[in-house]
Amino acid sequence: MACLGAKYHHDGAHYGGMAFCNLFLSEDRGQDLHFPATGLRIPLARGTAVVFDPGQPHAVISRRSSGFDAADFPAEQDRVQVFLTWELPVENAHIAQTLQIDFDIDTATPALLDQEQVWRNGTPASVCPDSGQWRAERPPC
Numbered sequence: 001m002a003c004l005g006a007k008y009h010h011d012g013a014h015y016g017g018m019a020f021c022n023l024f025l026s027e028d029r030g031q032d033l034h035f036p037a038t039g040l041r042i043p044l045a046r047g048t049a050v051v052f053d054p055g056q057p058h059a060v061i062s063r064r065s066s067g068f069d070a071a072d073f074p075a076e077q078d079r080v081q082v083f084l085t086w087e088l089p090v091e092n093a094h095i096a097q098t099l100q101i102d103f104d105i106d107t108a109t110p111a112l113l114d115q116e117q118v119w120r121n122g123t124p125a126s127v128c129p130d131s132g133q134w135r136a137e138r139p140p141c
Contacts, residue, residue: 002082005060005073008036008132012055012118018087019099024048025082030063036132044081051088051099055118057132118141 011020022033028045035041035058042050043063052058060081062072072101073079088095109119117124124137 001085002080003060003062004080005031005062005068005070006058007068007129008057008059008127009129010055010057010118010127012053013116015054015087016116016118017089017091018054018082019051019090019095019101020054021051021086021088023084024050025084029079029081030115031079031081032060034061034067034132037068054087057127061083068129088091102112 024044025046026044028043031044032041033050035052035056037057038062041061041063042048044060059068061068065072088099090096090099090101095101106119111121120134125134126137127133128135
């Protein structure tokens with residue numbers, strides 16, 4: 001895969017039963033993988049491997065920035081990050097144990113839904129693409 005920065009998002013609706021494993025192949029281009037809920041910033045450079053919960057808000061941002069700004073990724077500069085990605089099934093007991101995953105699953109609600117969703121505090125949730133903060137579905141950030 002490749003990206004030229006990435007706004008804040010989560011991938012939990014499609015990969016909720018997985019952990020992401022990304023291996024970055026590009027040289028250091030001054031970008032970080034940022035998790036705003038924890039403040040964790042991982043510098044992206046060739047050989048960096050990251051395993052994470054795709055349901056957690058994250059973005060690829062400029063190292064000198066406090067958040068995502070499209071202006072940090074002008075088309076005339078080569079800032080593309082190339083990476084391999086694969087999913088690890090967390091329902092596999094060995095993977096869950098290795099990653100120290102504890103499940104807290106609401107078994108009743110999913111049976112009523114016609115598509116995968118991410119819920120937070122009892123309501124469907126999305127991520128503000130500018131800040132990475134959780135929000136109820138559809139209101140402006």
